[in-house]
Amino acid sequence: MGSLGTSDSTANSKSNANGHASELEDSPSTTVLRKLLTEKISGGMSRSESAKRKIKNKEKMKPKIVTGDGGYILEDVPHFSDYIPDLHSHPNPLQDNPAYSVVKQYFVDVDDTVAQKIVVQKNSKRGTHFRRAGPRQKVYFESDEVKACIVTCGGLCPGLNTVVRELVCALYSIYGVTKILGIKGGYKGFYSCNTIELTPKLVNDIHKRGGTILGTSRGGHDTVKIVDAIQDRGINQVYIIGGDGTQKGASIIYEEIQRRGLKVAVVGIPKTIDNDIEVIDKSFGFDTAVEEAQKAIYAAHVEAESHENGIGFVKLMGRNSGFLAMYATLASRDVDCCLIPESPFYLEGEGGLLEFIEKRLKENGHMVIVAAEGAGQDLIADSLRNTDHDASGNKLLLDVGLWLSQKIKEHFSGKKRMRVNLKYIDPTYMIRAVPSNASDNIYSTLLAQSAVHGAMAGYTGFTVGSINGRHAYIPYHRITEKQKKVVITDRMWARLLSSTNQPSFLSHEFIKGEETDLEEYYHLDDEYTLCNGSLTDAIKNM
Ligand SMILES: Nc1ncnc2c1ncn2[C@@H]1O[C@H](COP(=O)(O)OP(=O)(O)O)[C@@H](O)[C@H]1O
Numbered sequence: 170m171g172s173l174g175t176s177d178s179t180a181n182s183k184s185n186a187n188g189h190a191s192e193l194e195d196s197p198s199t200t201v202l203r204k205l206l207t208e209k210i211s212g213g214m215s216r217s218e219s220a221k222r223k224i225k226n227k228e229k230m231k232p233k234i235v236t237g238d239g240g241y242i243l244e245d246v247p248h249f250s251d252y253i254p255d256l257h258s259h260p261n262p263l264q265d266n267p268a269y270s271v272v273k274q275y276f277v278d279v280d281d282t283v284a285q286k287i288v289v290q291k292n293s294k295r296g297t298h299f300r301r302a303g304p305r306q307k308v309y310f311e312s313d314e315v316k317a318c319i320v321t322c323g324g325l326c327p328g329l330n331t332v333v334r335e336l337v338c339a340l341y342s343i344y345g346v347t348k349i350l351g352i353k354g355g356y357k358g359f360y361s362c363n364t365i366e367l368t369p370k371l372v373n374d375i376h377k378r379g380g381t382i383l384g385t386s387r388g389g390h391d392t393v394k395i396v397d398a399i400q401d402r403g404i405n406q407v408y409i410i411g412g413d414g415t416q417k418g419a420s421i422i423y424e425e426i427q428r429r430g431l432k433v434a435v436v437g438i439p440k441t442i443d444n445d446i447e448v449i450d451k452s453f454g455f456d457t458a459v460e461e462a463q464k465a466i467y468a469a470h471v472e473a474e475s476h477e478n479g480i481g482f483v484k485l486m487g488r489n490s491g492f493l494a495m496y497a498t499l500a501s502r503d504v505d506c507c508l509i510p511e512s513p514f515y516l517e518g519e520g521g522l523l524e525f526i527e528k529r530l531k532e533n534g535h536m537v538i539v540a541a542e543g544a545g546q547d548l549i550a551d552s553l554r555n556t557d558h559d560a561s562g563n564k565l566l567l568d569v570g571l572w573l574s575q576k577i578k579e580h581f582s583g584k585k586r587m588r589v590n591l592k593y594i595d596p597t598y599m600i601r602a603v604p605s606n607a608s609d610n611i612y613s614t615l616l617a618q619s620a621v622h623g624a625m626a627g628y629t630g631f632t633v634g635s636i637n638g639r640h641a642y643i644p645y646h647r648i649t650e651k652q653k654k655v656v657i658t659d660r661m662w663a664r665l666l667s668s669t670n671q672p673s674f675l676s677h678e679f680i681k682g683e684e685t686d687l688e689e690y691y692h693l694d695d696e697y698t699l700c701n702g703s704l705t706d707a708i709k710n711m
Pocket residue numbers: 170171322323324355356357386387388389390411412413414415416417418419421440441560561562563
C-alpha cells in the first residue's frame with residue numbers, strides 16, 4: 170500500500186533506454202534526467218518559485234469549499250492555478266473542430282455546477298454542488314505539450330476497454346494530442362512494466378472485447394515509485410480507471426504530485442460492478458452486469474421450475490454493497506429471495522430464512538434465491554474463521570453460495586425430511602468478463618470525454634461521474650471517504666421486498682439494538698435521521 174514519500178526518497182523506479190521502467194537503483198544520469206523533466210513539467214521554475222509553490226501547496230491541500238447564498242455549497246476540485254504561479258492558458262482547439270461547428274454553445278459556463286440533491290422543498294437549503302464537467306474556453310496545455318497515460322486497476326468490469334478507447338479518441342480528435350501511453354498491469358505497471366503507445370488505430374475495436382487491453386492488478390501502489398515514473402517519462406496527464414481502492418490510490422498520487430509542484434493532471438474514472446462508489450449515480454459496467462446476471466437467474470429459474478421442490482441459487486458479486494443483486498432481482502421478477510450484505514438475516518426459527526424457503530416451496534413448488542457474495546458473512550464467520558485479505562487489502566470473503574446451499578440441503582434432508590433439489594450457479598466472473606452493452610458504451614464515452622475536458626482545462630485531483638444525470642468533477646475525498654451501500658430503509662429496498670415478498674429477516678435482538686449502532690450499520694448521516702425521524706422506528710415498521 171502506498172505511503173506519502175518525498176521526491177528525494179531512496180525508493181526508485183527508473184527508465185531504461187527506451188523510456189521503459191525497470192526496478193533499478195537511481196544512477197546519477199537518471200537523477201539529472203528527472204531534474205530536467207521536473208523542470209520541463211513545472212515550466213522551468215526557479216528554486217524560489219518552486220519553494221513558493223510548495224508553500225502554496227500546503228495551504229491548498231485542504232478541500233476547496235465555496236459557499237454562496239441560500240446555503241449553496243460548492244465542493245470544488247483543485248486547479249493548477251491553486252499551486253502553480255504564472256500559468257499560461259490557450260484557446261480551446263475545440264472551437265475549430267468541424268464536428269462541433271454547429272454546436273450553439275461549445276463551452277460550459279465557468280460558474281456551472283451540478284446539485285447533489287435535486288428533490289427539494291420550498292425552504293430547503295441549496296446544498297452541495299459539484300463543478301459541472303465539460304469543455305472550457307481556455308485550456309492549460311498546448312496539444313503537442315501533452316503526454317498522457319492511462320492505467321486500469323482493480324477487478325475487471327464491462328466497459329474498461331471502451332473508456333480506454335474513448336480517452337484515446339477524445340485526446341486525439343478533440344485536442345490533437347498524439348502522445349498517449351498505456352500503463353500495463355495496474356499501478357505496479359508504472360514502475361515494473363513496459364508501456365504501450367496508444368493510437369486511435371490500435372484501440373479502434375477494443376470496446377467489442379471484455380477485460381482491459383492494458384491488464385490490471387491489485388496491490389502494488391507505491392506512491393513514490395509511481396510519481397517518480399510519471400516524472401521520468403515526462404507524463405503530464407494521468408487517467409486512472411478503477412474502483413474505490415483505485416481512487417484512494419489516485420488521491421495519494423495527486424497529493425504527491427501537488428507536493429512536488431508538478432503540472433500533472435490526475436484524473437480518476439470510477440469503475441466497479443459493485444456500484445459502491447459514493448456520490449455518482451452509478452459506475453460504468455453496472456447496467457451490463459445487471460443485464461448479464463439475468464441469464465444466470467433465468468437458468469436458475471428454469472432448473473428450479475423443472476424439479477419438485479426445486480431451488481435455484483445464484484451468487485452475484487457485491488463485496489460490501491448489494492446493488493447488483495438488488496437490481497438483478499428487480500429486473501428479473503423470477504426471484505423469491507434476495508440476500509445482500511446490508512440486510513442481515515438468520516437461518517433458524519420463526520421469521521428465519523429456512524422457514525421462508527419451506528413456505529415458498531409449499532406454495533409454489535420451487536423458488537429462486539439470489540445472494541450477493543458479501544451477504545451473511547457474519548453467519549459464516551461464526552462457523553469458519555477467515556481473516557485473509559487480497560493484495561489491495563480487501564477482505565477475502567467466504568463462499569456464501571456453497572455454505573448456504575449446504576445449510577439448506579442439510580436442513581431439509583435432516584429433521585424436515587423434505588426432498589429439495591438445489592442447483593447452485595456461480596456466474597460471477599462470467600458477468601465481469603463481458604463487453605459493455607450499448608448504454609454502458611455511451612456512458613463510458615461521455616465519462617472519458619468529460620475526463621479529458623477537465624484535464625485540458627487545468628483541473629486535477631478529481632473523479633468524473635454522473636450526478637443526477639449531469640456529468641461533474643468530484644474531489645477525491647468525497648469519493649473515498651466511504652463506500653456507497655444499499656440503504657435498507659430506502660424505498661428501493663422496499664420495492665424489492667414487495668416484489669419478492671420476502672420477509673425483512675431482521676431479528677428481534679437486532680431491532681432492540683442501540684440506535685446509534687444501527688445508524689452506523691446503515692451508514693446513515695444526521696440529515697437522514699433528522700428528515701426521517703427515528704431509525705429504530707423505521708426498521709420496526711418494515
Ligand atoms: N487505501 C489505498 N491507498 C493507496 N492505494 C490503494 C488503496 N486501496 C487500494 N489501493 C490500490 O488501488 C488498486 C486497486 O484497488 P482494489 O481495492 O483492488 O480495487 P478497486 O479499485 O476496484 O476497488 C490496487 O493497486 C491497490 O493497491
